[in-house]
Amino acid sequence: MRKSVIILSTIVTLFLGVSSNAQDxxxxxxxxxxxxxxxxxxxxxxxxxxxxxxxxxxxxxxxRPFTTAVANVESHLPIxxxxxxxGLLAYYDKAGSIDLQTLGIYPAIxxxxxxxxxxxxxxSVGFTGGYLQRSFNPSKATFDNQxxxxxxxxxxxxxxxxxxxxxSQWDLGAGVSFSxxxxxxxxxxxxxxxxxxxxxxxxxxxxxxxxxxxxxxWNASASMSVKASESFNYQVHINYMRQGNYNExxxxxxxxxxxxxxxxxxxxxxxxxxxxRVLDAVVPVVKLKYKSYNIGMSYDMNLSSLQAASNLQGxxxxxxxxxxxxxxxxxxxxxxxxxxxxx
Numbered sequence: 001m002r003k004s005v006i007i008l009s010t011i012v013t014l015f016l017g018v019s020s021n022a023q024d025x026x027x028x029x030x031x032x033x034x035x036x037x038x039x040x041x042x043x044x045x046x047x048x049x050x051x052x053x054x055x056x057x058x059x060x061x062x063x064r065p066f067t068t069a070v071a072n073v074e075s076h077l078p079i080x081x082x083x084x085x086x087g088l089l090a091y092y093d094k095a096g097s098i099d100l101q102t103l104g105i106y107p108a109i110x111x112x113x114x115x116x117x118x119x120x121x122x123x124s125v126g127f128t129g130g131y132l133q134r135s136f137n138p139s140k141a142t143f144d145n146q147x148x149x150x151x152x153x154x155x156x157x158x159x160x161x162x163x164x165x166x167x168s169q170w171d172l173g174a175g176v177s178f179s180x181x182x183x184x185x186x187x188x189x190x191x192x193x194x195x196x197x198x199x200x201x202x203x204x205x206x207x208x209x210x211x212x213x214x215x216x217x218w219n220a221s222a223s224m225s226v227k228a229s230e231s232f233n234y235q236v237h238i239n240y241m242r243q244g245n246y247n248e249x250x251x252x253x254x255x256x257x258x259x260x261x262x263x264x265x266x267x268x269x270x271x272x273x274x275x276x277r278v279l280d281a282v283v284p285v286v287k288l289k290y291k292s293y294n295i296g297m298s299y300d301m302n303l304s305s306l307q308a309a310s311n312l313q314g315x316x317x318x319x320x321x322x323x324x325x326x327x328x329x330x331x332x333x334x335x336x337x338x339x340x341x342x343x
Contacts, residue, residue: 024197024217024241025068025093025102026248027056028275028283028298031223031237032319035072035089035108038175038195038219039126042110043076043085047292047323050074058300058315066095066315076112085110085126099137106130106171121180124193130171134204138162163206169214173197177221187227195219198243215244232257237275250277254285266291279303294321 027033032052034041054070074087086109093102110126143158175195182188197217205212220240227233236253252275259268269289276282281303287296296319 024243025091026241027054027068027070028250028277028281028300028317029054029285029296029319030239030250032296032321033070033072033089034074035087035106035128036070036091037239038177038193038221039108039128039173040110040124040175040177040193040195041191041221042087042108042126042128043074043083043112044124044179044191045074045076045323048075048326050321050323052319052321054317054319056315056317066093068093076110081114081116083112083114083122085112085124098140100134101136102132102134104130104132104171106173117180119180119182120186121178124177124179126175126177126195128173128197130173132169132171133166134169135166136206138165163208165206167204167206169202169204170200171197171202171214172199174199175219183226188224190222190224192222193220195221217241217243230258230260235271235273248277248280250275250283252276252283252285254287256287258289292323294323295319296321 025036027036030037032054034044051073052071054068056066056068058066058068068091070089070091072087072089074085076083076085086107088105088107090105091103093104094100106128107130108126108128110124112122112124115121115123139154141158141162142152142154143160145159146152146154146156148156173196175193177191177193179189179191182190195218197219198214199216201213201216203210203212204214218241222238223236225233225235232255234253234255236251238251239249241248252273254271254273256269256271258266261267266289269287271287271289272285274282274284275298277300281300283298283300285296285298287294296317298317300315300317
């Protein structure tokens, strides 16, 4: 195989996740993206609906930046003492000098079974089925044949037969979680769960190689929220992912102060904290709340082997979330006895 073909194949493999070392997109504010973390966490909030957007920009200090944008919506409905939750998430990811792109859409459904105890406990089982389209721009790839007499020209023929620059995949994910409360007046909420994505291991080769598939991604998570007083609360979040030979562990927490009006409704809140992605980055986080609006800001301070090149600069991430109530008396129960709310 010619050197240029090897180089192109390596680039496509590294950036589009077509080998056994492939990895999915990831976020520092992972707790804001239930559908990508565990579909059984979909709809676990107090209000009737939640809509949000996320933007992440990474590695701009050492290469063309990796940019990712996400939009999602979630809601839930009471069914007797149980709940059915549903959501929809779409994302766009772009990386590298040949514009390697992924477009994905993931609808999700989740059933939350009330366990008839004194701690407002639920067992939740969720599913998501996704459609992804991956592509790259062959006009931005360079080859050995285009270098003549020591000079490069894009007008020189590359001498290669390139694959179709687009491929599509169907995906499947599922998860289970348990949520409950403990403490005086049930002031401590916690959720633990496990999930799997790419269960069918769809083919990921631009060359249609049947041996190149997307590895199943396993996800385990745990979260705890403690109401320390009427004004203060704190949260702890842990998330672990493993996909092929790649794994990621991140943990941290946030301390929050809330200002409420005479009716007990939130007026303003501020949260601050930090997370540690093992052997990779320290991530300070700030979150502001105004009534039903939430904005979160984080920055990855890179501590990995790329530190010498990145100069501690990893990437920034911004989240914007809006929750609200619908004018529907059938939803009143979901505002009093509900899946647990961390925000």
